[in-house]
Amino acid sequence: MSVNNELTKAISAVKELIVKKNGEINIIVLTGSGISKGSGIPTFRGADGLWKNYNAMDLATPQAFRKDPNLVWEWYSWRMGIILDKNPNAAHYAVSQLQKAGLVKWIITQNVDSLHDRAGSTNLLEVHGNIFRAKCIQCDFKTMLTIPPKAPPMCECGGMLRPDVVWFGERLNAELLYKAYDLLKTECDVLLVIGTSGIVYPVADMPREAKDNGAIIIEFNLEKTPISSLADFVILGKSEELLPEFVDKLIKNDKEG
Numbered sequence: 001m002s003v004n005n006e007l008t009k010a011i012s013a014v015k016e017l018i019v020k021k022n023g024e025i026n027i028i029v030l031t032g033s034g035i036s037k038g039s040g041i042p043t044f045r046g047a048d049g050l051w052k053n054y055n056a057m058d059l060a061t062p063q064a065f066r067k068d069p070n071l072v073w074e075w076y077s078w079r080m081g082i083i084l085d086k087n088p089n090a091a092h093y094a095v096s097q098l099q100k101a102g103l104v105k106w107i108i109t110q111n112v113d114s115l116h117d118r119a120g121s122t123n124l125l126e127v128h129g130n131i132f133r134a135k136c137i138q139c140d141f142k143t144m145l146t147i148p149p150k151a152p153p154m155c156e157c158g159g160m161l162r163p164d165v166v167w168f169g170e171r172l173n174a175e176l177l178y179k180a181y182d183l184l185k186t187e188c189d190v191l192l193v194i195g196t197s198g199i200v201y202p203v204a205d206m207p208r209e210a211k212d213n214g215a216i217i218i219e220f221n222l223e224k225t226p227i228s229s230l231a232d233f234v235i236l237g238k239s240e241e242l243l244p245e246f247v248d249k250l251i252k253n254d255k256e257g
């Protein structure tokens, strides 16, 4: 299957749907760390994965934080530093362009790096939280951090702050999760799944939810994943290269009707 062929077929399928629905279609975007690879941010499980120097299951857990908050904060500060001098890439901007064209309303992201927000996207469901937000472990205080902390930041109540991200073994925010599933069930004609390995639950279940409700599933990834078997189109390659091409052709076609 040539990349261009899959890309062309996917665009025709979406274009047909746009005509069938008199221009009113809802595309939902679901992203993972692969969309930020083009910005120079390592992915979680790739060869240069963020986990390479640390075992994620050792650090991105409440147990690790209880055991050694300094080490966990050191890892998050290191990651915040990596992200701070990076920028959104062409894939983030392509998603934002789809939103501006009225074809995408909502974006569900597992990423905690704020790059969708910085690319101008709105209606962003950050289901795994945000690395630049910290919350108190004792009270409901939350704050945005602008610089990577050198030591665990403290709350005025005397409690320690922790990164406001979802760790392994922690529930995702119920409100965000409910909203995401509701969208996938009721407002999803097309689901673009971009740069995720489809390993981490419950997000890994989301493409199935959309599929069961009749959505066309289009996957953008370097390689096949567990999601590929239920995708209608699997577009293999770098999302920072292929997504702009997909969006340009779709929006151009959409204008031409």
Ligand code: BV8
Residues within 6 Å of the ligand: 031, 032, 033, 034, 035, 037, 038, 043, 044, 045, 046, 049, 060, 110, 111, 112, 128, 165, 166, 167, 168, 169, 170, 171, 172, 194, 195, 196, 197, 198, 199, 200, 201, 202, 220, 221, 222, 223, 225, 237, 238, 239, 240
């Ligand atoms: C929950 C935030 C239940 C923090 C993250 C066994 C042991 C322990 C737990 C489990 C277990 N089995 C199942 C579980 C549950 C667990 C889970 O699914 N584990 C997996 C590993 C099996 N899930 C959880 O624990 C979740 N909570 O289940 O709670 C519960 C129920 C009741 C009561 C209490 C609890 C919480 C999961 C959230 C964890 N937090 N992040 C932080 O960032 O530090 S997960 C982390 O992984 C990131 O959010 C990341 O986004 C996410 C998913 O990874 P991907 O984004 O997909 O990234 P990855 O590197 O894997 O893949 C990148 C992809 O991009 C690849 O496919 C690659 O090919 C592609 N790519 C690379 N470059 C490009 C590209 N594609 C396109 N273009 C490119 N240029």
Ligand code: ZN
Residues within 6 Å of the ligand: 136, 137, 138, 139, 140, 141, 155, 156, 157, 158, 159
């Ligand atoms: Zn507090």
